[in-house]
Amino acid sequence: MAQVVAVTMTVNGVKSTHHPEPRTLLVHYLREKLGLTGTHVGCDTSQCGSCTVHVDGMAIKSCTMFAVQAEGANVTTIEGMGEIGHLHALQTGFWEEHGLQCGFCTPGMIMSSADLLSHNPNPSESEIRHALEGNFCRCTGYHNIVKAVQNAAHSMAQSAMAQAADD
């Protein structure tokens, strides 16, 4: 029988333990063991970025990491970013700017953009385009995705200013 390994990780704030085979990719673990189907698989050579999630705060491609490697990790998927009524600024940005069409690449786009904004809160257009090098979209021509990220950067800056004023 194939080896199984106990893996404990915290996904979107919820800690759980499962026993996948070592060959189970993180993306399959999230989709199949945890039912978090917002993370998608679009390719098999680590280019398209549909499977992007955050592991310990950094965007990674969950199709290029085994679940066992996430032992003890804090994982955030699109489902953990926000929900209707409490959306993340990027989710709002994508909605307001029509930054998605078929929606398949969108979770990965949002997770990658979040990584960008975490270390570059005010990116230029070309920085946004460079940062999205690892995410394919076939629907939008990236036009409104760029605008969505700008929209989110703007609203995050405003809320940060508002918060600073409150403090």
Add this chain to the structure above:
Amino acid sequence: MLLEGSHFIHSPPSRVFALLNDPDVLSRCVPGVKSLVLDGTDSYKAQVEVAIGPVKGKFDGKIAITEKVQDQSMTLKVEFKSPVGIANALGTLKLEPENDGTTVHWAGEPQLMGMIASVGARLIGGVAKVQADLFFSKLELEAQKVES
């Protein structure tokens, strides 16, 4: 894509030709050979393990030698398959006496099929060169061995 190269072996053409037709020598020289057995006249069955970077696979296949011109040239027909694809090649070896040895000119047109074709195209030239270098450096050792 036609690939070609040449290697100098410190041994006369007649000896090099003999080496190239000796199954024992071939099984020591062909990179990654696990087994190589004669399977009819000038025809071999072989199993090789190819390891190129992270890629590693076992290939089963046959090598047939045709159009042999004693001490001068031969044509090789190579057909190998594995679960990740198929590698066929039609190659020629030409032996040219030079100083105290032989220059072996090789040329071949490899055909990759299946998964290895769709991801391996950029590497085929380099891989062929590496494999040829390995083969001929071992053949040189064999040549020395025979002479000593």
Add this chain to the structure above:
Amino acid sequence: MYTSEFTYHKASSVSDALAQLASNPDAKLLAGGHSLIPTMKLRLASPSALIDVSSLPELRGIRTEGDTIIIGAMTTHRELEFSKVPLLSEVARLIGDPMVRNKGTIGGALAHADPSADYPAAILALNAKIKIQSSSGARVVTADEFFQGMFTTALAPGEMLVEIHVPASVKGAAYEKFAHPASRYAVAGVAVVVHSDGSLRAAVTGAGDHAMRLTKLESEGVSSACKGLVSASDLMGDHFASAEYRAHLVDVMASKALARAK
């Protein structure tokens, strides 16, 4: 898409990893995984065991000792991108995409020695040294000794790359890359470094079957427009870029890198 079955071992230390490696020659070290895992998914490789060294603390981080910067093998491209390591920070920024950089490691990339990878040119131009560990001890090789051919390095079976040593300061350095539009690997990537003693080293990756020094540039290379640095017959060609075109790109990239490095 699944790989073949394998057993997984998370190494507790470098010596543990080396012991595991010694006990199973078919095992592979797992670093950032960005070359190995896709290859395994396509079943172009099916190692029976993986030894995960990606999060070993002793292999991570960048520190300075005297005039040398020591980079742990499992330092990620992202850590280098945001570091002050000469040239390598610039090179790291051009590797793959942000997610690849967040996970991929310099040690993994160098050990893999993909002919189109970015680091090797920089490592050669920086005259870096590579520290290699095995169960019998450690050795240090020069960059020139390290890269031997396509996917071939000085690493012997049972050995692992643990550190990269680069000069803490150089007078000037630049990396210019013509990227493949699909894979973003280098079709021709040229690194030029002017060292503190004024010497110039240059190397190219992507164009040939492995990274190599640009000796013609180093010996004559003071004029700004490079011409005929490498011969097409020494390079690779494919349906995107022929050897002849790559030879031309080497000249163009070298000219740009030289102009910035000086």
Add this chain to the structure above:
Amino acid sequence: MTEKFFGKAVKRVEDPRFITGAGNYTDDIVLHNMTYAAMVRSPYAHAKINSIDASAALALPGVLAVLTGKDLVAAGINPIPPGWLLPDLKISAHHAIQPDKVTHVGNIVAAVIAETRAIAEDAAALVDVDYEMLPAVALGSTALAEGAPQVHELAPGNVAFKWEIGDSAAVDAEFAHAFKTVEVKLRNQRLVPNAIEPRSSLADYKRAGDEYTLYTTSQNPHIHRVMLGAFIMGIPEHKLRIVSPDVGGGFGSKIFQYPEEVIVLFASKKLNRPVKWTATRSESFVSDAQGRDHETVAEMCVDADHKVLALRVKTIANLGAYLTTFAPAVPTYLYGTLMNGTYKWKAIHCHVTGTYTNTVGVDAYRGAGRPEATYVLERIMSRMALELGVDPLEFRRKNFIQPDEFPYQTPVALQYDSGNYEPAMDKAMAMLDYAGLRAKQAEGRKNGKYIGIGVSTYLEACGLAPSALVGSLGAQAGQWESALVRVSATGKVEVLTGSHSHGQGHETAFAQVVADELQIPMEDVSIVHGDTARLPHGWGTYGSRSAPVGLSAIKMASDKINDKAKKIAAHLLEASVDDIVHEDGKYQVKGVPEKSKSFFDIALMAHLAHNYPADLEPGLEATHFYDPKNFVYPFGTHLAVVEVDANTGHIQLIRYVCVDDCGPIINPLIVEGQVHGGVAQGMGQALLENTVYDDNGQLTSGSYLEYTMPRADNMVQLEIGHTVTPSPHNPLGVKGIGEAGTISSTAAIANAVIDALEPFGVKHLDMPYTPEKVWRAISASLPQAADD
């Protein structure tokens, strides 16, 4: 006044689920007791299957079945037929699993069903197939050459069909007295559609009712039901339900009937368990129908006033190994009929030879025939302008069909119902500052800076289509669309449409129109699509038909609701029906606004029927089947600006201006989004994407490491404008916009590249304009350079 939604940039109602990860794509669906399929695919482009040894695969624990082509044939499963016929069409049998021979890499030879996906993939690698390799052919013109390998015995010389349109003799006559003629030979390279969601199919057979459900990534579930039920598997249509839930992009590639859908349905019944298959990207590259792949020689001539006279086009269309669902229509009726463009030709003739090759089947890909035609036409127009030494825009302007000449009968069958081409061109030129940029271009050339400006003044025919017309041309399907508008007792509205949305935003745009028609809030309307069990029959989404055809049906069904509502209101208000007006969200007696009934009042009474007209049925729902009278004809002007790095040959798109006329715009966000994506795909063809088969029919660009997908940094922010010329024959005046961006942009960018290279004497290059190709063209014009 109630709020009007038509024309407003309403945020999409489908987005909340997608931005929170709650979308429901086929691969997201998990059924109890589900099993997994993996396909064994041919590594050879052409080979005989000698034998298949599945014993090792079957011995693997967890493997439930290995199916071969012989199993399917023995069970009476028929090959997959094409859905469009042409005279003398040679139809090769396309089996879901090939029983005897394979004709392209990726052809399925066996299918493994197992308890997990991992085991299925393990087992697929263990199926040992003994093949006998046969010579292969990959290029259309090579397939037609003497002595070429034969792909199918029934198609001698690899000819699937020969087709022509127009008047060859009239063309010859014009050429005979022409002032100037030009010829271009061009290749419209093959593309891989690459929707980011790989195809997926999940079959669920229920023994209780002998009923099948297939969840699948489809643009047109009803077409699958007809094909699978009636033609392939013999399942009675009412026992087969097809659901296409959220679909992650289609671009044509999810129109077609695919083998895997047959296989999972068959396996589900055989095992009495649900069976799921989801493609890997590597599989998508060798199994999704591909697009384009034409080799063309085109010639045109003009008179001394630079008026266009005649156009002669000969094309070899590579169809791949099998005729997929719409394959025969794409390079014929969707191609030859588009050769007229926006110009006044005296004569046109177009001849097409469809060829079989050992490659993946070629079918509709965003634009389907029309981008191919537009590329030929707009390239040769710019080439002629170059030869005449005149501005390419002014040359076009001189030859436009004028607004007072509609309806305009072209020499290639179509009758354009409307158009007004100059305003779109003028607007685009103004947006770009065309004259200013030309001056900058000239200045830049002096300093080694090479920019190019390219134009395409395209026209497309979409909104497929009058059923009688397409039926007479060979379609095996009707092309009307249906709608069912169903009002609940509380006034909530479900709109069921045969159109399918896989990114186009129907749930929003259609709801905007229905909310306006019924004068109710948008949130009271939901659009339902993609489930044959819920919808009336429909024909799905392709050919930019959803708005002009699908939405027209919805609008007409909504009219029926309003008509009935007025009758109910008249009864309740004791007034004559003729006196009831629908205003301010109410049905009221004309001139007496206090005498009114709300939509809720009407809906409730329609369901209670307590106080109700005796001659009226209770309930409030209406169905409408709408068959359009003609295509719709969107048009516009696209201007592309590229910059060439003469050192490397690299080309960067630096500006893109487009002015499209798709009639009245329902939702500008959505319309512009369609243009953005379409332009990116056209840019991809011009600059990046290339499907490379080697001489043995091996796809050497079969992954994202080799096949260049457009990324964010390949694009610029587009500058978009519109003109509005309504379609005269549908009730909303709307025209399609889904494909326009792709149809026009490839030609515009190609023309920009050639314009940029003009100083180097380059008059034509084939796409994609990869750096080496451009560098070589530049180098060739500088013979000294190499020896300097």
